[in-house]
Amino acid sequence: MELVTKSEQRKKIHPHKFTLWVAIASIMMMFAGLTSAFIVKSNLVGWSDVKLPKLFWVSTAVIIASSITVQMALRSFTQRNMTAYRGLIATTVALGILFVVLQWLGFNELWQQGYHWKGSAGASQFLYIIFGLHAIHVLGGVIALLVMFMKAFFGKVKLYSAVPVDVAATYWHFVDILWIYILLFFIIIG
DSSP, X not given: OHHHHHHHHHHSOOHHHHHHHHHHHHHHHXXXXXXXXXHHHTTSTTOOOOOOOTHHHHXXXXXXXXHHHHHHHHHHHHTTOHHHHHHHHHHHHHHHHHHHHHXXXXXXXXXXXXXXXXXXXXXXXXXXXXXXXHHHHHHHHHHHHHHHHHHHHHOOSOOOOOHHHHHHHHHHHHHHHHHHHHHHHHHHTO
């Protein structure tokens, strides 16, 4: 009887993972609504498109690389290879911070090109809202990665529960995929 109970417990999703998936679903709906509104508004008279800086492609490569390193970090953690985990989580944090810096530089370039919050370029308001909301989610991911980094290097309790690392990695993959979606959306539609 006890074996059945343990088997059933293994099939249940951890509450933190479930909460993450609910949050991801709601964030996806928000971005779907914003991009849908962009499509509707782009048919208005006087609408002008935004040309994205090439620096955004560099930041895309950086966030994809960080997604690879966070997955490798998760694998190292589950294999209890803490030396590799520490190096990979540190690399992921560095790449996450580099992504934020590259985004900042890219938006400075857009601002210098005249894409401001106010003005005739209708797409720029959507651009700042959509990319700004993504930036908030990226900052949340960087904070989660920093927490994992701090625990890896300065944590006193050696608990090998992979759930926090898995949740942070899943969220980081999500902001990676979301960035690619937004970038491609503005290239194809915007």
